[in-house]
Amino acid sequence: MRLFDISLFLKRFPIKRAKEELLQISKINETDYEAFLKAKRAEIATYHLKNNSFYRQKVKGDFSTWESLPILKKADYQIPLKERLSKGFSEKNVYTNKTSGSSGNPIRFAKDKYSHAITWAYHMERFGWYGIDFNSSLQARYYGIPLDTVENKTVRMKDFLAKRHRFSINDLSEKALDEMLKVYKQKPFEYINGYTSSIVLFAKYLKEKNTILKNVCPTLKVCIVTSEMLFEVDKILLENQLGVPIVNEYGCSEAGVIAFTNPYGEWEVDSKTLFVEILDEADKPLPLGEEGRIVITSLHNKAHPFIRYEIGDYGSLSEKSTFKKPILKKLTGRTNDFAILPSGKKAAGMTFYVITKKIMEESGNIQEFKVIQTKIDTFEINYVSKEKLTEEKKQSIAQTVTQFLEPGLTFSFQRKEQLDRTASGKLKQFVSLVER
Template sequence: MLSLFDLSLQLNGFPMKEAKAELRKIVALSEKEHEAFLENKKVEIVNFHLQNNPFYQELVGSNATNWDNLPVLNKRNLQKPLLKRLSNGYSSKNSYINKTSGSSGDPFIFAKDKYSHALTWASNIYRFGWYGIDFNSSYQARFYGIPMDFIGNKKERFKDFLSHRFRFPIFDLSDGVLEKILKKFQKKKFDYINGYTSSIVLFAKFLQKKNILLKDICPTLKVCMVTSEMLFEEDKILLEQQFGIPIVNEYGASELDLIAFQNPNGEWQVNSETLFVEILDENNQAVPNGTSGRIVITSLFNKAHPFIRYDIGDIGILDEKSTLKKPILKKLIGRTNDIALLPSGKKSPGLTFYYVTKSIIEDDGNVKEFIIKQTKIDTFEIEYVSENELTATQIQKIEKAITIYLESGLKFSFSRKEKLERNENGKLKQFISLIKEIKE
């Protein structure tokens, strides 16, 4: 008997039964069989697009001699009308169409054929199942953005109803709103939490201040999945302390699939069933496991639109113990465009500032959240939300730490805000560079 969630997907033309059966088959393959499956799928998807997709034919030209010669795509390649990128036989009527969030600064519209999108859902269902979560029956507390226009809002609310979830819009997370969210947890029997990392961390800080363990007031809670933004180790510890449940780190991209999902052994397991993930250097050559490089992903099933060797804009490291069937993401370092260019010519990931300032200004729990903007090559603005203004001593400490981690002579200004600007989806971009030289 199909349940409401599966049924709604099936009615929208996503063949869930077939997708789930195919995924079960792939998961059951041995290491050796998986290797053969992967090679076949790579050849099959490239050949399909070379024969049926004029956009991809043009991109590849005469480079189709072997896998390593295929071009690496990025979002800018794809910022042209969708109709020019679709494969023959696919249209907006018979495909799943959506747009990326633009959190990397390069939003674009993409398509998946319906079978490929059904596999994405099958993959989600399979992974959430590791923690006893069933999309048809488990009740989700969802910390996400929501469209503000009437129709978009109602559509999303209806989807929430079908998907058995209750949404907390995250555009305003002041204490009064967090108090209301807390009351919902007292009344409703939520099974799990899912949503943007920064919003869920903010809720945990609120609980910490009130000395409340969430599991005590909502005993049905089993697990919390955070997504879309970096999860820092100290935030993970805080979430575990205040929620009293396992915290699962999820890494995905709307145009692809779930890319990596923390398994019950605490490993960040890469999806090798519907994706092929490579880590490449700047010359598009694969780097050895254990070495950092650009995360480049191939969607093995999407026939409507080519995502073949697609540079997602993130830097990461695969664990040395990874295999083709079970790759493990050792570390996600952050987006390639979150790089600060310094006066000495040094390039530093934006996260460096984040770690430095985070370690110092969060000691007393005064600062709730902050973002760092680079406005000139030697000038940075730190915007923060806090109970009290930062003291001169705290500011001195931050500046000293930045000199140690980065270089001396950098200028900083600090401005306290009521709330921070999030993008239209409600995500918080923690480091923003406003200087042109950094953009590729």
């Protein structure tokens, strides 16, 4: 029984029509694809200029060229949702959600029923690359769960309809991981999906137990990690200990999947429901291969305008990219994940994390850690480990990071039982508490 499709249909999300449109888009030739994208983006911009007073005020007139349209930031959406909806839409006839708030204050947003359906259809198409069917494939899920009773029951019902078994990521103790492994021995999971850090921690546990998960759960086909950075060393660990392909999913709640690892190992960008741009600080398009701000346009959302919307991430597109098949070459991190150093130098927060990770994991002692910038020259490293770091190891980490960045930085180390996560269970690996 196709419970997942039926659940979308009952909520009046026209999933069948959405799948049919995606199929038609797939048939467009590469030579015609640039024209297709230009027509779709002009169509959605024209629609909102005509039907959305919020967007009309932002544009201040008709647009002559695509580049003349304004870049919208999250701050532009910090007004009540009802004031941002297009004509004919209300909160009663749209899908509503909110952003995670990881890049600042969360914003509520809306998608019309068809737009939400086509997001799901695209999602299902990408997972289908690896033989996953949302109607029949059992998922091992590593996400948080609301504590509120009503929201908790709603999530549990969604899990049932989508054939998902949700593991608690609030307790990742060895006892909890032992119980987790027992579940894999009992249930025919076909795929793992969830936050990178939690799945990596489980993989480290498997390595200690000298266990390959595919041997324990032979139905397993693929692992899809999302929402947190996936480093190459962790990808190798996951491949070795899970025994299945590792897929890196990059997206945001406002748009859905932005990039997804295809079967050729490329981080393929959605060019069917989105138009993705890489812009410099002056809002000018950058050549392929150059790093800049990621800006997206939702090509189907008529209820709420996400047109040239800066999502808060930096990255670059591969030189091999085409209009039909853009490839994400690199994802640097969020705009607020940069550290401002005493010299004025701006460094990606992930720099600290990558350097520290390499040093700390050489011992095999560290399970998880995060870096917090508490002052412009001071960084606190919180970590979970079997044994406390020696003073020699702490000094080695401090010296290496200092050499890579600049002198005069101070580091402190705090051993924790477990690391603080967001309400959804996400681990932010770098946090800056310094006012910009």
